[in-house]
Structures are given as C-alpha cells and as structure tokens.
Amino acid sequence: MSPPVAPPGWSRWLVPPAALSVHLSIGQAYAWSVFKPPLESALGLSGTQSALPFQLGIVMLGLSAAFGGTLVERNGPRWAMTVALVCFSSGFLLSALGAALEQYWLIVFGYGFVGGIGLGIGYISPVSTLIKWFPDRPGMATGIAIMGFGGGALIASPWSAQMLESFGGDSSGIALAFLVHGLSYAVFMLLGVLLVRVPGSAPQSRGPARPAATGPQVSANQAVRTPQFWCLWIVLCMNVTAGIGILEKAAPMITDFFADTSTPVSVTAAAGFVALLSAANMAGRIGWSSTSDLIGRKNIYRVYLGAGALMYALIALFGDTSKPLFILCALVILSFYGGGFATIPAYLKDLFGTHQVGAIHGRLLTAWSTAGVLGPLIVNWIADRQEEAGRHGASLYGMSFVIMIGLLVVGFVANELVRPVHPRHHIPAPKEAAHVQPQQSESA
C-alpha cells in the first residue's frame, strides 16, 4: 500500500482532525473502568480479572508500537489508520460476542489483544505525518494528536456509562454496548483513514514550502544504538512515573491529606479533583508541547522535570496546610505529565530527523509501559507499608514524594546529557539526497 500523497492545494489543517479522529477513539482505553462493575456482576469476576482486558491492551499498545513502527513508516499513515480501525473495532465486536456468549476469555482476547494492537498502531500512526506537515511547529502538531488520546477517555467515560444505563448491566446489555462502541468507532475513525495524506512535492500544497527531511536523519534501528535514545527513554519514563504517582491515587490522596483538618474533602469533591487533573493533563499536552516550539525541547523538559520536582517538594512540605496549594501543585504536575507525552515526538524529530520518527517513537513508548508499572507500584506499596506502620493522613505519602523527586532529578540529569547525535549514526549522504525528492519516496 503506497502512502496517500496530498494533491496540489491540500491543506495541512486537514491532517490534525484526521489524527484526532484516531486518537479520540483509541483514548477510550482509559475509560475501561466504566465496564468493570457490570462485567464483575454479570460474569462473576473479581476486580483483578475485570482489569485484564485493559492491562493486556496497554501491554499490546507498547509491543505493537515498538515492533510495528517500522511497518507504519514503510506503509504510511493510511495503512496504519486502517489497521488501527480494523483492530480496535474488531476488538469491541469480539468482546460483544464474548459478552453475549458469557465467554470472558473472548473479551480479554478481543479488547486486550486485538484491540491493543489497534491502540499501538493507532497511537503512532499520525506522528510522523504531522511532523512532516508542520516542520515549523512539530510540538503543536503532535500535541493536538496526543491531546486527543487524553480526550478520548473524557468522551468515552460518560458516553459508555449512559449506554450501559440504557441497555442494562447484564451480559446482553454489555454485549450491545460493546457492539455499538465497535461500530461507532469504526465510522468515527474512517474520517482519519480518508483524510490523511503525506505531503507531496507539489508547490501548491498549502503549508510548508518544502516539508522534506532536512538535517541529519537516523534510522530506527540505528537510533536505539545511540545514548540519546536511552537518555530520552529515561526522561520519558521518569516524567510519566512522577505523573502516575499522583494520578494513580488522586482521590484517596486528597481525602487523606485533609482528613484531619476543619475542611475535609468529600468523596464527590475528590471525584471533581480527579476530573480537574484530567483537564490539566489534556491542557498540558497541547499547551506545553506548543510552548516547546518556542523555547526548545531541552528547555521544556528542564521545566517538566525541574519544576515538577519543586512541585512535589511543595506538596510534601506544605501540601497539608493549604488546599489551594495542594491542588495547584498537583495540577501543574499533571500538566507536565501530559506535556511530556506530547513533546517527545518533536524531541525525537530534532535529534533523529523525520525519516523514521514514528518508528523511533514507537520504540520509546516502552518507557511508558515501564512507568505504568513503576509509578503505581511505588505509590501503592509505600502507602500500604506506611499504613501498616500506623501512619495516616499526609504522612502516608511523604516517602513516595521523596522518591518521585529523586526520579525527576534522574530524568533531569538524563535530559542534560542529551547531545546532538554523532554523525556516524546518520544515514549516508547519497540516501539523504534522495529525501529531497517527493515525500512518497521518503515514506516508502
């Protein structure tokens, strides 16, 4: 399948909605928890069992992004979005069958395995194309798409809940909800498949005069052999771990912090706090990532990691004395968490060029998978130990915050160690010359 090349006059502002249609859909993964209680009561599952489809989905996201990235670069964004559409929607359809037949393994396989492949391929599908269309503002372009992944859960969470309320929480109601999800997402993602184009060489294409690969280009296989790749891997892993540290236990954390004060936080207010964190996460993705186009990638990560550590220190020292301070610091940390995700593709483009930036991004996402395990593990394990030791309130989290500050400092140092890639890793000059040719050869 050859990548779809933009005809003359094609607007680059058609590419972000194409990317958003995919990311807003696959972002549904973070709203899986809506299905957990009805599945548990309808199929007699434990909490751990009902989390399996989501967990397998996230594992498959990391694996398919890491191993499928090169295929995405070779076949282009339309192929990748088609694969994402087919896998993600089929995952729901298989889950619908599984729920109707009360065969839970089919839901795990459908949503987790098949749908998870759709998550991974869909996540990286527009990255390379957006960067090529917006060489002047790569941070903003990828920020829009990756903001969509955060936005997907905001849409799916109330939508799925309303659907389950209408259809009922028994196995046939869940099956119908899965079926409607699968069909709706297929239609919604189709816009991305139909609209996405790689920039052509036509002079009338609106947007950058010649969005060809410029500067040093590094292949995905070569990139993983550079210290820069692993420095960024540590940067992303530490930044995500620090964000998950708050996100994972946000509701109990704010309740515990102010339990012994004159203004305790109710369960409803804690849910509002979690929602506000989601907003900060989303705003950070587009806001900070766009800012990185102005102040540079290295500087923005200095802010994420350095100011992030400072925010954690403020919460640890004064968080239980002032609710506004606690909320403000948590919001800033979550905005940095989102910003870290959204800025990394542009950072990769700066270091390795646009040649295989999607594939390199896919491989770097293994840092996300690692952080997804590390962050909750640290916070939960320490909170449990502190509780066993008879502590309560804010002191349950003190040690976790110290560890988070340490991790952010490690990330800060890794960011400082990032230098331009040594020329021995660059693609040889004759091949670089070929990239000045129309873009289809670049993506081939």
Place this chain on the structure above:
Amino acid sequence: MSSPSSQSPPSPDRRWLIAFAWTWVGVPLAYGLYELVRKATQLFTG
C-alpha cells in the same frame, strides 16, 4: 511558451472540508469537556 504555474489547474476550495473535519472531531470533544467541567465543579461544591 507558457509557464508551469499557468498550466496547473486551480486548486479546489477545501474550506468546507476543513470545517466538516474539525466539526467531526470537535463536537464529541466538546461533549467530553462539558462532562468534565460538570464533574470538576464538584470539587468546589461537593
């Protein structure tokens, strides 16, 4: 001899397509944000 630019056909107006595409993704996102704001206000009223 005509210049290459005079030979190329005029590019079609894609403003409607751009508006449609952004509406397609904007409407569900606005719904999600509305629900989010509704829930987030519980922090101050709950």
